Amino acid sequence: MDAVTCLRVDGVTKSFGGVTAVDDVTFGIDGGVVHAIIGPNGAGKTTLINLLSGVYRPTRGRIVFDSRELTHAPAHAFGAAGIARTFQTPQVFGNMSVVENVMTGRHRLLRHALWPTLVHARSLARAERDSRAHAQALLRLLGLADQAEASPAALSFGAQKRLEIARALASEPALLLLDEPAAGLNATEAREIGRVIRHLAERGVGVVLVEHDMRLVMGVSDRILVLQDGRCLCEGSADDVRNDARVIDAYLGAGDGHA
Amino acid sequence: MDSSVHVPATASSARPALARRAARHRLLVALAVVAGALPPLVGNGYFYDVAILVAFNAVVCVGLNLLIGYAGQVSLGHAGFYGLGGYGTALLASKYAWPSLLALGAAAAAVALIAFVVARPILKLRGHYLAMATLGLGIIVSIVLATEDRITGGPDGMQVPPLAVAGVAVSGELAWYAIAVGTLLAAVWIASNLVASPAGRALRALHTSEVAAQVAGIDVARYKLLAFVLSAALAALAGGLAAFHAGFVTPATASFLRSIEFVTMVVFGGMASTAGAIVGAAVLTLLPQVLTALRDYETIVFGAILVATMIFLPRGIVPALARLARGTRWMR
Numbered sequence: 001m002d003a004v005t006c007l008r009v010d011g012v013t014k015s016f017g018g019v020t021a022v023d024d025v026t027f028g029i030d031g032g033v034v035h036a037i038i039g040p041n042g043a044g045k046t047t048l049i050n051l052l053s054g055v056y057r058p059t060r061g062r063i064v065f066d067s068r069e070l071t072h073a074p075a076h077a078f079g080a081a082g083i084a085r086t087f088q089t090p091q092v093f094g095n096m097s098v099v100e101n102v103m104t105g106r107h108r109l110l111r112h113a114l115w116p117t118l119v120h121a122r123s124l125a126r127a128e129r130d131s132r133a134h135a136q137a138l139l140r141l142l143g144l145a146d147q148a149e150a151s152p153a154a155l156s157f158g159a160q161k162r163l164e165i166a167r168a169l170a171s172e173p174a175l176l177l178l179d180e181p182a183a184g185l186n187a188t189e190a191r192e193i194g195r196v197i198r199h200l201a202e203r204g205v206g207v208v209l210v211e212h213d214m215r216l217v218m219g220v221s222d223r224i225l226v227l228q229d230g231r232c233l234c235e236g237s238a239d240d241v242r243n244d245a246r247v248i249d250a251y252l253g254a255g256d257g258h259a
Numbered sequence: 260m261d262s263s264v265h266v267p268a269t270a271s272s273a274r275p276a277l278a279r280r281a282a283r284h285r286l287l288v289a290l291a292v293v294a295g296a297l298p299p300l301v302g303n304g305y306f307y308d309v310a311i312l313v314a315f316n317a318v319v320c321v322g323l324n325l326l327i328g329y330a331g332q333v334s335l336g337h338a339g340f341y342g343l344g345g346y347g348t349a350l351l352a353s354k355y356a357w358p359s360l361l362a363l364g365a366a367a368a369a370v371a372l373i374a375f376v377v378a379r380p381i382l383k384l385r386g387h388y389l390a391m392a393t394l395g396l397g398i399i400v401s402i403v404l405a406t407e408d409r410i411t412g413g414p415d416g417m418q419v420p421p422l423a424v425a426g427v428a429v430s431g432e433l434a435w436y437a438i439a440v441g442t443l444l445a446a447v448w449i450a451s452n453l454v455a456s457p458a459g460r461a462l463r464a465l466h467t468s469e470v471a472a473q474v475a476g477i478d479v480a481r482y483k484l485l486a487f488v489l490s491a492a493l494a495a496l497a498g499g500l501a502a503f504h505a506g507f508v509t510p511a512t513a514s515f516l517r518s519i520e521f522v523t524m525v526v527f528g529g530m531a532s533t534a535g536a537i538v539g540a541a542v543l544t545l546l547p548q549v550l551t552a553l554r555d556y557e558t559i560v561f562g563a564i565l566v567a568t569m570i571f572l573p574r575g576i577v578p579a580l581a582r583l584a585r586g587t588r589w590m591r
Contacts, residue, residue, distance in 0.1 A: 053474050054473070054474070055470055055473070055474065074473070074478075075470070075473035075474055076472075076473045076474075076476050076477055076478045076479065078474065079473060079474045079475050079476030079477070080476040083474075084474065084475070085474050087470075087471065091467075091468040091470065091471035092467075092471075093460075093463060093464045093467045093468065093471070093472075094467050095463045095466060095467055095531060096460060096463050096464075100460055100463075103457075103460060104457075104460045104461070104463075104464045104472075104475055104477075105475050106457075107457060107460075107461060107475050107476045107477050108475070108476035110457040111457075112456075112457055112458055112461075114458075114485075117452065117453055117456045117457075117458050118449050118452055118453060119449075119452060120283075120452035120455065120456070124456060128455075128456070128457075131457075167475065171475065171476060
């Protein structure tokens, strides 16, 4: 994948009634770049992720992905276009096995003509085998290969978060949105998540990382966007942001000691 | 990745493709064996009457289970589609003298089209609202069937000519038994194929988390629509066949109580289990036959079974038994 700008967010605003959760945010995310979004609680980070994945529609502004206008598109169009995401609280599908969860993530790359589905055509059977093999490989990458046939309910919290990443990767996304992937994980698990993030960026995937774990953020991010009260406080390379007086003032220095 | 992460050891080794395929067809084979073994064992006229009835109900439940059990969308109006299938078939076969199979197919297709049209606004609703809308839909159908007496014969219903295949009238209980069981096997085959496909996973996914399904690129509305239309078509097909078998149709076939019976069968048998849908249909079709003394209280008995199932066996009888049999191992 080339390192072209894959997502443009232009003046995006989201209001809920009188509350403006995200206010006039503009930035771009390139392929192969890890772009962290940080900010205090309530700054609008998750709202922004919800806007970027089509879960919310912006009140104002535009979202363009891969030169496709997605501003008013439904959430499934974002997924189908190659934007995958995980959730702060894992939203795994409890009524299917771990490997089937991952196969579901591959939905956009599978064919769904009705007739082959109903008669279980040979072409479908072959595609299913390939899809399962691909899912197994992702489970190996995320250290879940042994749980492939288990119920996701039997997985630990950390494993469920890794399952969500595997499911998101199954769609071979151009852009991956991670909403606090390290929250609730121990230090070793968080390091492993960091390793996976870098691995993806090297393969050209754009990664948006919303995270409170500053060690992870500073360790993997190429660029950082700092949100405060829904507004973009500053945006730039990791080093620039780390040394920005406003950021230190508003967040890092006066924060709760994560930094 | 980090092997020190603690994960409960519930994993089994990956099943090879062949075993998965066998699992998909296990129910089909089991059903064919049971259906083939029963006639020589208990092949009296009464058995055939009940068994044919069971098979027709099971066809409805296999379809309805796709909607309720897999996609998690409740319908309290599927008897409406069953009734429309019966009346549509009856009208085409009697008033317009269409060949039986053509009448049956056209009626099922027309009902699928009706379901497609009404589903768009209805499936935007969720939970209780969806249940109420489908309830209203079923009641409207049953009122129309009862009051449009110039077309439908009103509350007395209408006659249906005998089923003829290639010009030969189907007669005899064994022939009807074969048709009913054959239709059920076909419905099970289609449902199993759907469940094991990307579309089946999409249905299960939107059942658990619509938002997670959507961000995976699943057009949630489209898959709800698919399950709704497919289940309506299967109900209509069963309704049409039942009309041929009975020789008449009445508005009672489309009644609200019939809709509740179908839902009870699916819930009792086990949601998201095709075998459960069949067992539910069998048990709850047989029950009134066995407990003839309770004839007047049938509705109360069905209600009690529905409530008891939700309280004591929320997963339904077949998944609960299967879980017992397999210990705590995960099963679909």
